[in-house]
Amino acid sequence: MSSHVHLAIFASGNGSNAEAIIRYFDGHTRIRVSDIYCNNPEAYVIERARQHHLPCTVFGKMDLAPGGKVHQSLVQRPVRYIALAGFLWLIPGFLAEAYTNRILNIHPALLPKFGGKGMYGQKVHEAVIAAGETRSGITIHTIDEVYDRGRPVFQADCPVFGYDTPETLARRIHELEHRHYPPVIEAFILQHEQTEETP
Numbered sequence: 204m205s206s207h208v209h210l211a212i213f214a215s216g217n218g219s220n221a222e223a224i225i226r227y228f229d230g231h232t233r234i235r236v237s238d239i240y241c242n243n244p245e246a247y248v249i250e251r252a253r254q255h256h257l258p259c260t261v262f263g264k265m266d267l268a269p270g271g272k273v274h275q276s277l278v279q280r281p282v283r284y285i286a287l288a289g290f291l292w293l294i295p296g297f298l299a300e301a302y303t304n305r306i307l308n309i310h311p312a313l314l315p316k317f318g319g320k321g322m323y324g325q326k327v328h329e330a331v332i333a334a335g336e337t338r339s340g341i342t343i344h345t346i347d348e349v350y351d352r353g354r355p356v357f358q359a360d361c362p363v364f365g366y367d368t369p370e371t372l373a374r375r376i377h378e379l380e381h382r383h384y385p386p387v388i389e390a391f392i393l394q395h396e397q398t399e400e401t402p
């Protein structure tokens with residue numbers, strides 16, 4: 204039997220964070236990216252999964268119900284941790300509860316500012332620039348049943364320049380995300396596993 208802990212990635216779009224995570228854990232001794240879950244049949248992350256020979260479950264709203272396609276698949280694999288990487292739907296309460304402290308999300312701003320429903324991707328960067336912020340960054344947090352409300356695990360920041368557009372700021376934020384999200388996931392899982400093993 205594999206001694207690896209299985210990590211699934213949920214994504215809705217391009218999947219550059221998913222790619223960074225997959226590459227980081229390639230050959231890892233304890234953690235394996237076992238599955239990709241995607242709610243958008245047009246998303247490029249599906250192609251990324253194919254290139255890395257990873258099973259990818261594409262699903263619709265109904266498939267997120269208790270006992271539905273996603274739930275069944277998570278149980279069967281079995282998936283122990285979930286990293287949300289540009290996943291734009293709310294995780295239903297029953298899953299958030301089943302995976303308490305085992306689902307991480309990355310948000311492209313310094314929460315609690317610029318979070319909540321409708322705040323994703325480019326919209327976040329537009330809002331940060333419109334507010335005249337001089338710094339932005341990333342927040343990695345555990346999730347609960349409310350958008351962007353979980354416990355912060357990690358933050359990193361970067362400058363916002365007067366000449367920034369949402370695109371230039373997005374590029375800077377993506378660099379931060381790709382650099383930090385994989386090792387933060389690693390440290391989080393290893394620490395969590397150790398706590399669970401300790402009697």
Ligand code: GAR
Nearest residue numbers: 217218219220289309310311323324
């Ligand atoms: C990332 O910047 C991520 O932080 C953001 O979507 C982008 C996905 O990029 N997530 C949110 O805004 C969630 N509220 P990617 O598909 O290239 O990883």
